[in-house]
Amino acid sequence: MNGWLKKEVTEFAEKHRYEAAQMIEHTVKQWDGKELSKKLEEQTGADLQYIRLNGTLVGGIAGLVIYGLAHCF
Secondary structure, three states: HHHHHHHHHHHHHHHHHHHHHHHHHHHHHHHHHHHHHHHHHHHHHHHHHHHHOOOOOOHHHHHHHHHHHHHHH
């Protein structure tokens, strides 16, 4: 049953991928920047916070390393 279902879903997705892509593109184009940002935050809020925190830490460490190397040489 799983094999058959996988085959059918795959064939359906391949057959209708252009229409699905057009529908997604049309929907996203209608959003303004604030709405898009809100929707992304709702879907990926925790992940974005993790990325922001890591970016801050890595950027801070890189800045300290560059500062340290600049003053050593």
